[in-house]
Amino acid sequence: MPESRRQALTPDALLMMDTIARCGSFAAAARELGRVPSALTYSVRQLEEALDVLLFDRRSRQAQLTAAGQELLNEGRRLLAEMDAVANRVRRVATGWESELTIVADGVVSRLVMFELIEGFYAQRMADGQPPGTRLKLRREIMAGTWEALVTGQADLSIGVMLGGTPQAGIELQPLGEVEFVFCVAPHHPLAAGDAPLTDEQIFAHRAVAVADSAQRMSPVTVNLLPGQDVLTVPTMAAKVEALLRCLGCGxxxxxxxxDHLRAGRLVARQVARQRVPARFGYAWRRNAARGQALQWWLGQLDSPTTRAALLDRHCGLLEPLE
Incomplete structure (x- = not known):
């Protein structure tokens, strides 16, 4: 590769491409990066000249990537994730404790138990009596979003990943447990009355409430929706329950x-004719020979069958969704 091209492909240039693509316009990306739009446009043109390619379609009013631009974006994101991973590994080797640990939890995972585990983590004391210096970041992702955060380097540990496929290379995976999903409606919903299992035709006639898959780049997962059915999409499982309580749909x-809502009569569970099996979930982390002590602590907690069961089963005590 010519020296000018190598010099052009800096982390700042790759980050600039990522920000423009994510924001959808040069103006929005400039605001996020703290730059004026003209300076951002100039930087893109310099990058295009160095690579001798067009990265954005100038005929579009939006920041529309060309095929070459999309390839640079994909590879750039991978390189940025690798650079972050290298920096993290260096810090882990030096201190033994990660400077930061990002944990992703799916909507099926108990927020209450997660915060109990966080309390236990901060209660630790090292040999000198000081708490570990690791900063924890807790994120909520949905379905494929839990995998995406892990494989793109945005998370160190994902709890509640959906099982079924083969994990990517470099990912360790362990089972968390199974969860039974029940079809629920409000007591005054048209589907609440009756004893016979509901058919797909009966369900199709009513609006479904679905939680949006949070994946941005991986293929999103759609579960339990019938083709062509009217759908209300919400961001979290807590929001879905709220929508069901308000009789805005079924699901x-x-x-x-x-x-608790079923016991109190605020929701009604109905049997469905469609054959169903419990959903299987796991927890996964990136394989790393220099695994830090913070990740080791969390994996040690997840070794406990009691902890794994609680993460899927104990959902009382917190009402506000974790964003």
Whole structure:
């Protein structure tokens, strides 16, 4: 590769491409990066000249990538993730404790138990009596979003990943447990009455409530929706339960998260004719020979069958969704 091209492909240039693509316009990206739009446009042109390619379609009013631009974006994101991973590994080797640990939890995972684990983590003391210096970042992702955060380097540990496929190279995976999903409606919903299992035709006639898959780049997962059915899409499982309580639709909910509402009569569970099996979940982390002590602590907690069961089953005590 000519020296000018190598010099042009800096981390700042790759980050600039990522920001423009994510924001959808040069103006929005300039605001996020703290630059004026003209300076950002000039930087893009310099990069295009160095690479001798067009990265954006000038005929579009939006920041529309060309095929070459999309390839640079994909590879750039991978390189940025690798650079972050290298920096993290260097810090881990030096201190033994990660400077930062990012944990992703799916919507099926108990927020209450997650915060209990965080309390236990901060209660630790090292040999000198000081707490570990690792900064924890807790994120909520949905379905394929839990995998995406891990494989793109945005997370160190994902709890509640959906099982079924083969994990990517470099990913360690262990089972977390199974969760039964129940079909729920409000007591005054048209589907609440009756004893016979509901057919797909009966369900199709009513609006479904679905939680949006949070994946941005990986293929999103669609579960329990019928083709062509009217859908209300919400961001979290807590929001889905709220929508069901307000009779805004029908849908499947993890039984532990619906349990108290079912007992109190605020929701009604109906059997469905479609054959169903419990959903299987796991936890996964990136394979790393220099694994830090913070990640080791969390994996040690997840070794406990009691902890794994609680993460899927104990959903009382917190009402506000974790964003």
């Amino acid at each position: 499947f909910v993890p039984e532990p998260q619906a349990r």
